[in-house]
Every structure is written in structure tokens, then in C-alpha cells.
Amino acid sequence: MRMLAAVLATAIILPAIAPAVAFAGPLEDRQAIMKGNGRDTKLGGDMLKGVTPFDAAVANKILANYVAAAKAFPGRFPAGSNGGDTEASPAIWSKPAEWRAATTKFQTDTIAAAATKVSTQPEFGKAFGMVTANCKSCHEGFRIKKD
């Protein structure tokens, strides 16, 4: 059963990182990366809440996915990609230094979190918290909700 859960989890995770290497267009790419982050975060959050059993392999895979996402993400906001159906705030382009600082912090934190190679649920909780604190701080200034 545990095996099955792990296999299932991996099956869910794999497509989640795939978008980081797909090139549909910057808007689609970054939305796919964020979708992947959301899926991974739900997976991790459910393990931390005890909704699903803790699995160290899955936990480390999630943290590795975050590293990939944080690396791929900043490159998906080229000049001129602020139009269309996007929740990206104009601040991304008008405050480049702040944006760079936020995305760099996301990369630094994800790398540090993944490097801890978690083996227990509390360890994962700590690493997970380190990464996910970036969600709020970045969405505070760089995302605008449309609905």
C-alpha cells in the first residue's frame, strides 16, 4: 500500500515539474510552473497535516521540485510578457531590483531546504515552511488577483 502511494505520488509529481522544461510561451510556462508548485504544496501540506502518511522520498522529491521551479521561474517574465490573462503585477517589471531580490530569495531558500535531505515529518515541516514563506511574501507585491 505504501509502495502504491509512493508510486502514485511520483506519478503526480512528475508532470508537475515537466512544465519547467516545456516552452509554450512565457505566460503559459510560468502558470504551469505555479500550478506545479500548487500541486506539490498540496501534496506536502497533506502529509504534514496527516491527511496522507509521511513519505520521505516524496517529501524530498517535492523539495527538489521547488528548486527546479525557483530556477525556471524568473526567466519566464521577459519584457513585454505582461499582457494577456495574467495575474502578474506590473511591479515585476517596474521594480526589477525588488523582483530580483524576491526571486533570488526563493532560489536560495529552496536550495537550502532541499539540501537538508529530510527523513522525518518535523524536518520536512521545517524545510517546507522555509520554502512556502516565499509564497506570501512574493504574492504580496507581485501578484494581482483578478477574481
Added chain:
Amino acid sequence: MRRLLGGLAGLILLGAVAGFIVTAPQRLPDADVAQGPGDAARGARIFWAGGCASCHAAKGAKGNDRLKLGGGAVLKTAFGDFQPPNISPGGDGLANWTLADFDNAMRRGVSPDGRHYYPAFPYTSYARMTPADIADLFAYLGSLPAVAGKPAAGAMAFPYNIRRGIGLWKRVYLDAAPVVALPAKASAPLRAGQYLVEGPGHCSECHSPRTPYGGVDKARWLAGAADPEGKGKIPNITPGKLRWSAAEIADYLKTGFTPDYDSVGGTMVEVQANMAQLSDADRAAIAAYLKAVPAVK
């Protein structure tokens, strides 16, 4: 002709006198003013529920810096720029304020020197608070670090720069009565949630649309609105749109994550940080109320 002019002048004078009376700041009756001393420990809960730090602490302040209330970032709106003042207990803040001054500011929007405050300071919601909570909050604010400096006042556009006009506005929009009529058998947590949301939490100040005169549209209570700072949308949080369970709402307020693990964003980040300081019981009460308000599509 002369008589007509005289009559006209009389009418104008009468109008001016009436206008002066109608727009005069209304202080609380003495019998209703909060009585001290309040309890600072209890006031901490009201402080977080009221979100004071979001406007009065420096922008982006984290941790203990959120308790330094020297006046925060300017709130830019269509009516003008609002500068939150220093409300720390220092000489540039509330050092010389009495509890009665504070209560009149909170529940009547009147300054110690008898001027109207602009409703960017959400006294329209704070008016629903109990005098005891006002006293506790005042005691708590007095326990925080003094911060030096008075931020320069914001610039208002005409005609909003005429403060006296707010007197008229208050006659229409300042109402301490509860907004949602809860059933007689409403549970204690549900009533507690109503108090937190409609009173100190002042959720409707952003989550309800406003009339062209800038008052909250109670017919579309909490049904979402344009962001007052001009970008994006503040969501509808009535059951007509928000499908989360009460437990999911409470969890969002605690963790900042939606049920599908999207994260809190925009100005709600500060609000959620405040809500995270409340007890599970308070967050559950807020959630219970949000599930009970009239559904608006």
C-alpha cells in the same frame, strides 16, 4: 428687490447655520464613553483583530517591528492620499490622549481637537466595538514602544479636502448597528464572529463594494469590490462565491493557504498575518459568520 435680496441672504445664513450644525462632529455621550483602566493583555487580541499594524506600522514590517506604530505607508485612493498617523504611545503619538479621546476617535471618527477623521480610518466598523474592548485596546497600545516622528499629512483632492463635509457623510454612513440580522437562535460563536468581522476586523471596508459617495453598500455586504488602491479585485467572501468549508476558511486565516494550496496575496497578506495571531476559536467564529452572511452572487 431689496426684500428679495434680504430674504435670500437670510436663507443662505439659515442654510449655513443648519449646515454647520448638521456637519458638526458628534462626540460620544459621556454615559457611553469607555471606562478605564483597560486590560492590555486582553487588548492584544483586539489589536490583532483590528489590524492596526497593517496601516500604522512601517510597510513590510515583520515580527516585533509590527508593534512600532509610527505611521505606515500612504494609502492612495481616488479621494486622495491618506497618511496613517503615529499611534505609538510617544509624544508624537497618543501620549496626551485620554481614553475618551481614543474612544471618540474609534467609534465616532472625531479627533481630540474636534475634527472629523477621514473614513480611510475605518471607524465606520470600529463604531460597532464594545467600550470594554476599546479600553483594553487603548491599554495595549499604551504598552507598545514609543516611536518618534509625525508623518506629513496626506493630500486630498477637492471637495474631499473639506473635512466638514464628512459630517454629512457620517449622518448617512456611520451606523453602529449590526449589519447582518442573525437568527434569534444564532450560536455564541456565530455572534462572536459577527462582532469580529463587522466590528474590529473591519473586513467589509475592503470586501464590500462602495456607493458613489464612498459608503459601504450594505446590500452587497462582503460581495467583493475593486481594490481601493486601484489594481485588481478584492474577492466576494459571501457563500454566493466562496465555497470553502468553515474549517477551510479558518485554516486559510491561520496558514495563508487556500484549500488547494494557493497562497494569500496582495494586501491580504498583512491581514492574514494579523488573523494568525488570533485563537483557533476566534478564527472559527469568523468562519462561522462568513458561512452565515447572505449569499451574493
